[in-house]
Amino acid sequence: MADRNASPTSTSSADSCTTVETAPQPPSRSSSAASPEMSTPPTSLGDEASVLSDPAKADLNTEMNAAGPVSPALHDAAAAQQPTPDASTGSRRPARSSRASVTTYNVQILAGTAIHTPTKYLEKHHKNVLHGSLEDLRKTNPAPSPKRRRSMKAKVINLDDIDDPAEAQLAIEAAQAAQRRNTSRLDLRKEAFRNLTAAGDAVGARGAGILSTVRNTVQNALRGASALSRSQNDQSDDATDQEEKQFLKPKTKNWEHQGLYIGQERTFDARRKESQNRLRGRVVKSKESKILPLPMFAGERMLSGDYQRDFKLPYDVYNPLPKKVKVDGWTKLSRNRFIGDSAALWKREKQDSSSCTCSPEEGCGEACHNRIMAYECDETNCKLTPEQCGNRPFAQLKKRAKGNKYDYGVEVMETPDKGYGVRAMRTFEPHQIIVEYAGEIITMEECERRMKQVYKKDKCYYLMSFDNKMIIDATRGTIARFVNHSCEPNCEMIKWTVGGEPRMALFAGSRGIMTGEELTYDYNFDPFSLRNVQKCCCGTERCRGVLGPKPKHQAQPSLASTFLTGTKRKLQEMFGSGSGSSSTQSSPKKRRLNGMNHAALTKKENALAQNVAAQEKAKKEAAEQAAQKASRENRALRRSSSMTLTTHRSKTVHTTSRRSLPSLLSKRQGALAATQRTPKALTRQLQHKASVGSLGKRVLTGKVAKLSGSRSSVLKRNVAARKDKGAAESMMPPRSPTPEDDVVMMDEEQEDETINITPASLRSAKRKTLPQTSLPFGSAKQTARRTSKQSATPASRAANTDPFEVPDSDDEGAVVEEAEGSEHPTPRTKRRDTMGTSTTATPSSAKAKKTPTRKIAVGHAPRGRKSIDATHVWEKKTGNVRDKKTGRFSKTTI
Numbered sequence: 001m002a003d004r005n006a007s008p009t010s011t012s013s014a015d016s017c018t019t020v021e022t023a024p025q026p027p028s029r030s031s032s033a034a035s036p037e038m039s040t041p042p043t044s045l046g047d048e049a050s051v052l053s054d055p056a057k058a059d060l061n062t063e064m065n066a067a068g069p070v071s072p073a074l075h076d077a078a079a080a081q082q083p084t085p086d087a088s089t090g091s092r093r094p095a096r097s098s099r100a101s102v103t104t105y106n107v108q109i110l111a112g113t114a115i116h117t118p119t120k121y122l123e124k125h126h127k128n129v130l131h132g133s134l135e136d137l138r139k140t141n142p143a144p145s146p147k148r149r150r151s152m153k154a155k156v157i158n159l160d161d162i163d164d165p166a167e168a169q170l171a172i173e174a175a176q177a178a179q180r181r182n183t184s185r186l187d188l189r190k191e192a193f194r195n196l197t198a199a200g201d202a203v204g205a206r207g208a209g210i211l212s213t214v215r216n217t218v219q220n221a222l223r224g225a226s227a228l229s230r231s232q233n234d235q236s237d238d239a240t241d242q243e244e245k246q247f248l249k250p251k252t253k254n255w256e257h258q259g260l261y262i263g264q265e266r267t268f269d270a271r272r273k274e275s276q277n278r279l280r281g282r283v284v285k286s287k288e289s290k291i292l293p294l295p296m297f298a299g300e301r302m303l304s305g306d307y308q309r310d311f312k313l314p315y316d317v318y319n320p321l322p323k324k325v326k327v328d329g330w331t332k333l334s335r336n337r338f339i340g341d342s343a344a345l346w347k348r349e350k351q352d353s354s355s356c357t358c359s360p361e362e363g364c365g366e367a368c369h370n371r372i373m374a375y376e377c378d379e380t381n382c383k384l385t386p387e388q389c390g391n392r393p394f395a396q397l398k399k400r401a402k403g404n405k406y407d408y409g410v411e412v413m414e415t416p417d418k419g420y421g422v423r424a425m426r427t428f429e430p431h432q433i434i435v436e437y438a439g440e441i442i443t444m445e446e447c448e449r450r451m452k453q454v455y456k457k458d459k460c461y462y463l464m465s466f467d468n469k470m471i472i473d474a475t476r477g478t479i480a481r482f483v484n485h486s487c488e489p490n491c492e493m494i495k496w497t498v499g500g501e502p503r504m505a506l507f508a509g510s511r512g513i514m515t516g517e518e519l520t521y522d523y524n525f526d527p528f529s530l531r532n533v534q535k536c537c538c539g540t541e542r543c544r545g546v547l548g549p550k551p552k553h554q555a556q557p558s559l560a561s562t563f564l565t566g567t568k569r570k571l572q573e574m575f576g577s578g579s580g581s582s583s584t585q586s587s588p589k590k591r592r593l594n595g596m597n598h599a600a601l602t603k604k605e606n607a608l609a610q611n612v613a614a615q616e617k618a619k620k621e622a623a624e625q626a627a628q629k630a631s632r633e634n635r636a637l638r639r640s641s642s643m644t645l646t647t648h649r650s651k652t653v654h655t656t657s658r659r660s661l662p663s664l665l666s667k668r669q670g671a672l673a674a675t676q677r678t679p680k681a682l683t684r685q686l687q688h689k690a691s692v693g694s695l696g697k698r699v700l701t702g703k704v705a706k707l708s709g710s711r712s713s714v715l716k717r718n719v720a721a722r723k724d725k726g727a728a729e730s731m732m733p734p735r736s737p738t739p740e741d742d743v744v745m746m747d748e749e750q751e752d753e754t755i756n757i758t759p760a761s762l763r764s765a766k767r768k769t770l771p772q773t774s775l776p777f778g779s780a781k782q783t784a785r786r787t788s789k790q791s792a793t794p795a796s797r798a799a800n801t802d803p804f805e806v807p808d809s810d811d812e813g814a815v816v817e818e819a820e821g822s823e824h825p826t827p828r829t830k831r832r833d834t835m836g837t838s839t840t841a842t843p844s845s846a847k848a849k850k851t852p853t854r855k856i857a858v859g860h861a862p863r864g865r866k867s868i869d870a871t872h873v874w875e876k877k878t879g880n881v882r883d884k885k886t887g888r889f890s891k892t893t894i
């Protein structure tokens with residue numbers, strides 16, 4: 001070991017393999033150079049103690065300064081003094097480290113792939129091999145400051161000064177590393193200088209002058225280079241310090257410096273797609289002024305108009321959920337799946353063959369037929385390409401699902417009081433599709449079974465009624481199942497037909513959706529039983545308090561609906577007085593209401609019930625108001641009935657004018673026609689009217705008689721009575737029909753029709769009345785003729801007889817009628833029908849006979865006026881002029 005220690009000191013890093021040359025040893029020390037141990041330098045830290053214990057090595061000083069590398073000349077000299085292994089004796093090749101002149105390279109270092117931290121510096125290594133962990137070392141010897149480190153570099157470190165062997169080792173390694181850094185470049189320069197000197201020697205005195213100039217230049221350059229190198233070193237140290245500082249400092253967000261509009265041009269519209277914004281930005285960019293106006297002039301402008309703009313918050317500002325929410329017990333399905341019998345029972349309706357006729361310019365926009373009907377366009381029903389067509393929301397959704405999560409655009413979130421919810425991760429345009437509501441399609445029976453058995457303890461239900469009386473159960477379904485209810489929602493759940501199949505999806509409302517908004521829609525929730533009524537926590541201004549059904553739209557009460565609300569049945573419904581009646585029992589809605597009433601009484605302390613009670617109260621108040629209104633109407637009805645009936649009894653016609661009577665009669669016929677359709681309803685109505693008095697009873701008898709078969713007898717009697725008094729009547733001053741008259745008639749008719757009238761039927765009736773205005777007079781006349789010939793029964797003909805008209809024997813089969821309720825009588829064409837009785841008809845009335853529902857519109861003045869116009873047109877067209885006295889038409893001969 002002693003001999004080995006006497007070998008030329010060279011330390012090598014196991015990892016770097018770079019030979020570090022140290023000062024040459026005096027020859028005396030290399031006396032035992034031939035010793036084989038000499039060529040075995042300490043290669044492991046295990047040898048460290050022996051190395052450091054060697055006095056020869058302990059004396060060794062390592063130069064650490066930048067100019068430290070030994071010149072090759074010196075190096076060569078030293079090499080010359082080095083004992084060479086005895087060729088004769090040395091059967092062994094000397095160790096590589098002993099060949100001081102040989103420079104070894106580490107390919108990893110040269111390639112830059114070397115690991116920076118040699119194993120020996122690693123914590124574990126130090127712990128095991130050295131004295132304690134690096135951490136402890138660091139504590140006892142705190143790292144020098146960068147300044148001190150620099151000064152240390154300039155110093156020659158005497159290893160004797162270092163007590164701690166580990167630190168000594170580190171110092172040596174650091175010195176070697178520093179030397180390595182500096183030598184490579186400087187060695188090249190020195191090499192160049194040496195070559196020049198050698199060249200000068202070679203060329204002799206002649207070229208010495210030139211070469212000395214060159215040498216001076218090189219020397220200067222070298223000096224500059226070394227200065228540069230030093231400054232570079234300093235700079236690199238500074239850069240390292242900077243880096244360290246950067247590393248320690250927490251990262252700052254861009255938006256903290258640049259504001260909420262970061263990356264958003266002035267033209268940015270948060271509701272548009274990124275691509276659209278980019279496109280828009282490119283167009284408008286050139287116009288934008290880069291200089292901001294002074295605030296004193298711009299304040300108002302910036303607060304309003306074009307300058308007011310939405311911004312998009314960076315995701316990490318609004319995202320309070322850094323972690324993805326994991327929902328237990330949710331099996332994700334991405335499309336509908338039939339369960340049990342549902343597949344067999346499902347009626348696959350063929351999609352209507354209607355196709356849109358949009359042009360590429362229109363691009364299936366708002367006016368697209370398919371869009372209006374909530375049909376998705378595809379190649380079978382739209383001739384545009386997918387790129388041109390703007391009505392393929394489900395296809396769009398499919399494409400989005402393949403993109404990243406921001407394309408998909410929704411994520412589950414946790415709400416404070418509603419459990420999970422769904423939030424937008426992007427903006428959505430108004431009415432843009434967001435996510436499909438898909439799940440298991442089950443039958444009603446299966447739904448009931450699941451409710452009773454599987455979900456009986458659940459508080460959240462994911463059931464939604466679907467097409468074909470089926471239910472979508474999204475307990476296993478898409479993320480749409482988590483969308484919560486709101487009384488003022490920002491989305492809508494809409495059923496679409498896609499490729500002939502119905503599908504449900506959530507669409508953005510008319511306001512669009514901003515990034516980060518919670519998505520909601522109105523559940524219009526049917527709780528099935530009071531036990532399921534849930535308190536609503538939507539927190540909106542118009543919150544209904546419970547997850548209950550939507551209140552019916554409070555439309556402006558039309559004249560017809562006003563009368564509808566006045567009927568007995570409606571009143572009974574509202575007051576619930578007829579709770580024992582079959583009609584009340586049969587209505588599930590009413591059953592629910594009654595149930596809710598009962599529960600509200602029993603659960604006094606329950607806040608939920610209070611809400612329900614409040615709703616009930618509001619409903620009752622509304623009903624009371626309606627009742628008051630109805631009683632006013634009833635009074636009017638009584639007055640009017642008694643007036644009309646009085647005239648009948650006393651056989652004096654002094655309350656109806658010549659003009660109004662026919663219309664009155666035709667209205668009665670309308671009522672009669674209605675009674676034929678709904679005898680039960682009439683009976684109820686008559687029972688109600690019976691309470692009016694004895695006169696009412698007469699009417700009641702009469703009407704019941706009609707029901708039993710002799711429906712026209714009463715009218716005939718009345719007509720006869722009127723005929724008797726025709727002359728007297730014609731003398732009477734004509735009385736314009738009062739609103740009360742109209743009320744009576746409308747009420748009668750409405751009451752008769754009540755059972756069958758729905759808002760839809762009203763609408764359809766309205767629609768049916770409209771075309772008459774555009775009906776060509778001639779065709780109407782023909783229709784009327786046809787109608788009178790084909791459908792008029794003797795009874796109806798009798799009923800239609802105008803008591804004030806003298807039958808005209810000349811015009812056989814003509815139909816004559818006066819516009820009902822018209823203030824201006826329509827010129828009448830009077831024809832005798834085959835039975836010898838005359839009927840009246842206008843274009844409109846002719847049609848009315850075909851469509852009895854039009855009786856609802858009896859008494860509308862505009863119809864009369866329009867008929868007049870039509871007659872005039874006909875007169876003009878045909879050249880026939882009506883004789884006002886006879887009412888006949890004759891050809892004008894001018």
Ligand SMILES: C[S@@+](CC[C@H](N)C(=O)[O-])C[C@H]1O[C@@H](n2cnc3c(N)ncnc32)[C@H](O)[C@@H]1O
Pocket residue numbers: 417418419420421459460461462481482483484485486534535536537538
């Ligand atoms: C279809 S789930 C919606 C997702 C549900 N929040 C969850 O955590 O799974 C319907 C249930 O959510 C709750 N919910 C939805 N909207 C609510 C609201 N506005 N107020 C209170 N609860 C609500 C009710 O419990 C309801 O039965």
